[in-house]
Amino acid sequence: MITLYGIAHSRATRTIWALEELGLAWRHVPVIQAPRMRRMGRDPLAADAALNTVSPAFLRLSPAGAIPVIDDDGFVLGESLAINLYLAEKAGGPLAPSDAIERARMTEVSLYAATWIEDAALVIDKNAEAASPDAAALAAAAAKLARPLDVLEGRLAAEGGLVGGRFTIADVGVAEILRYARPATALFDARPHLKAWLAACQSRPAFQKMWALREAEVI
Template identity: 55%
Template sequence: MLIIHGVTRSRASRIIWLCHELDLPFEQRPVIQAYRLADATAKGAPLNTRSPEFLALSPAGAIPVIEDEGLVLSESLAATLHLARKHGGPLGPADAAEDALMLQWSLYAATGIEPDALTIQMLTRPQADAGDRALIDDAISRLERPLRVVQDHLAAHGGHLVGRRFTVADLNMAEILRYAWADPRMARKWPGIAAWLAGCQNRPAFQRMWQARLAEPA
């Protein structure tokens, strides 16, 4: 059986959502991020990203990690692309061209969008000071070009990134754009993306993952 190492309040959410889309059974081993613990190395500390047994599996000390029939992968987008290719049906590539496009959009999200989207998520809070608000504004400004590309592409390709259907490319992009939507200005500025993102997140598989995420300790 597929094993997913990592709590749902991590990038493991991407893999778990995909597994629910595919009706793919998995075992989840809830490794927690070390930074969330007062002392990750203390006796009795929960299994975390600095635990020796986890570092033996993943020397990088980051979640998620999957084990799939002897294959160990430690990057969430590599895991979702692998699983979609292996099990995906309509969520996976129909041919080599679609495979390349799914990889392209996933990498575009990771390199062109995720750093600034994470800045928005991490700094958006009621007590944000002027410095934080300036950093958020800068991140929103830098996202102007990549989000214009995404919104225009969705409008021209049937509301999806690849193949005019929901695929792993949409899932990967949606999970990264979710970070940026912490600032309510984003939905107002990008209505096409907002509608597409809402459609992605209304899928039963996302809702199943999200309820499990909310049930975990913050």
């Protein structure tokens, strides 16, 4: 059985969603981000601290000290996008690449989103929850996202999907990255194919199950 280390208030959402989409058996070991614990006034190195990203037991498993991490019968893997690609190939089926070209395309769009979209999207997400949003930072993030979102809009318009014209494991990771930018509604209103694609991704039962777990999570 696959063991997932992490919490749903993290990039582990991508892997939880993937596991549910793929129908793989898994169990959950909560691991909290150490910075999150510090913001909550809790010492991650205290003797009674919950398992977290600087806990010696977790660092023995993952020296990088980042979540999510999976252990698949002794095969340990970190980095959410790499985990998801591995899980899809393990499970097979329509979410997985059908050949080397699709594998390359899934890797390409996943890395593109992580490299060119995620940082700016996180600025939007952070300010959406702030008591006093930084208008200048929001405007800069929206401007930075214009071109990469146009790239995705063009691909969706031309091909009907990110890869192969169907929902794949790449959609899971990219949709979760774009979720951070959702408060900037004008970005999506200006790109109807992207807006419709993201809504369709988030309407899937596996996403809804993951989101319910996240909403119920106590950290």
